[in-house]
Amino acid sequence: MKKERAGKSVKQLSGKLAYYSFHPSKLPPIPEIEIDSELTEKLIKAYRVLAILDDRAMHIPNIDLFISMYVQKEALLSSQIEGTQATLEDIFNPNISENINLDVDDVINYIKATKYAIQRLDTLPLCSRLLLETHEVLLSGVRGREKNPGEFRKSQNWIGGAGSTIKTARYIPPDVIYMQEALSDLEKYINTDGGLDDLIKIALIHYQFETIHPFLDGNGRVGRLLIVLYLLEKKVIKTPSLYLSFYLKENRIEYYDRMTAVRESGDYEQWVKFFIEGIYVSGQSAIETADELIALRNSNLERLEAENYTKRTHETMIKVFGYLEAHPIIEIGKTAKDLSLSYNTVASAVSRFEALGTLSLVNKQDRNKVYSYNDYISILRSGTELVAQ
Incomplete structure (x- = not known):
């Protein structure tokens, strides 16, 4: 497998200021994704569980309410991946508007951004403009509002632990000029029909978005929201009841390590298998949650009738x-x-x-x-x- 299949490191600046940023290759990968028996089996399992989830959604008495609750849980989990310290009880607090809590505010904004983006899909295709509008909702009025809400970055960023510098960064995304080119290519790929299976395609799209890292803040949250938006637009799912943040939170280290492995060795296949396993696990979890909520509702209504x-x-x-x-x-x-x-x-x-x-x-x-x-x-x-x- 060619080391530069996924892209290459490019030297920026010179002398003591020199560093290397990563320039991702266009999608789809060349050579094309190898669909072996293991990947085929994972795809079959994932589609089977998505079909069951869609069927379940048809039998939930108040599907909008279920989705609203699930969106709130997803917002919390996705924010927790980024280090937000908030609980489900915090989000449901009836006096939430009176309590100043930056962690909770982050989650509330994510809920607003998710609902906004899903509604916006009715009038706008999945494109950079939609992502920018969603990003503005996500970061407006909360921590990160100084990180240019609704704008792609105009400076170099990097990924690392607290206090890291560009010299100690774990990963350095592409420079601004190449970032703009890569985003344009990604937008075209998202809206090009045919080719790879949609579940494989969204695995690649999510990886590519995180690799481009186009915002100064909020990349992870927007990138995870991009998953459900794509699946909705392509009608792979009928309702926004599938979210991967629980799976990605549970496997957080592996999540980052597998994306790093793509950049370092060009091994997209291991990432795609991990991602599609996440679709299956997340679908199963959503079905179990739906079944439990339906059973609880019916039990309580029966007690009221009695x-x-x-x-x-x-x-x-x-x-x-x-x-x-x-x-x-x-x-x-x-x-x-x-x-x-x-x-x-x-x-x-x-x-x-x-x-x-x-x-x-x-x-x-x-x-x-x-x-x-x-x-x-x-x-x-x-x-x-x-x-x-």
């Missing part, structure tokens, strides 16, 4: 339950306002949900009591737990 409530009380309970599925941590006053119900009406419904075991009290601050729908959060929490540093 109670001997008056018609009016039953209607209120159903209304509050619907709110819980969108806001699994609630504060009575805010819930009452959002549902246009009286404080006492919501308080009574919450007490009944407590008695049923659906809600648990989180704090006891008089009229600002906060309650948690623990079973629901428990299903979504998997993989989002913070590991002690």
Whole structure:
């Protein structure tokens, strides 16, 4: 395998200031991707699980709600890969707008950027303009806002640990001029039909985007969002319910090492196999999550039906339950306002949900009591737990 199949290192500056940046080759790779029996089997498994996931989505009573919850989990996981210290409970906090927390703000912006990008696909193809607009939403008003939100970089960047310099960097992306050329080539490749299978193609596109590293900040998050945007545009998936960040977070070191191996040896095949295994694992996880949420919903509705409530009380309970599925941590006053119900009406419904075991009290601050729908959060929490540093 030719060492320069994936690109080459190019000397920048001279003397003591000299360094080498990496100039990636155009896609698709030459020689072309070898599709052996192992890769074929991984593709078959991945497509099978995606078909099941799409079928499951058709049977979820409120698919938009499920997707919204999943987007929030994905935003958290993708941000955690970048070192953000936030939890699922932080994201669901009913008083989130009053709490100044930069980590949580990063995740909230990622949620906004994801929803924006998915909606924008209705009016714009997957292109540099869409990525720039998404990047602007991602970084506006949070950490990184000084890193030119909505603009490709105009200076050299590099990847390394905290305090690293261009001399100690783990990886140095292409210089600005070559970056612009590489981005143009990538945009054409994204929008060229035919050739490789779409799952292989998005594996290559994600790798190429991360290798080009076109932003001063937010490359990882935009690059992971690019995966679902591509699969949606190519109609590989029907709903945005497949996200790879859980898999990539669990295999973070391998994730970076396998991309590095492409640059160093031109071995795209090992990266593609790793990535498509991630599609399969992530699809399986999404199916299991959907099944658990459907089962939990049905169980709770059956318990509500079994109670001997008056018609009016039953209607209120159903209304509050619907709110819980969108806001699994609630504060009575805010819930009452959002549902246009009286404080006492919501308080009574919450007490009944407590008695049923659906809600648990989180704090006891008089009229600002906060309650948690623990079973629901428990299903979504998997993989989002913070590991002690």
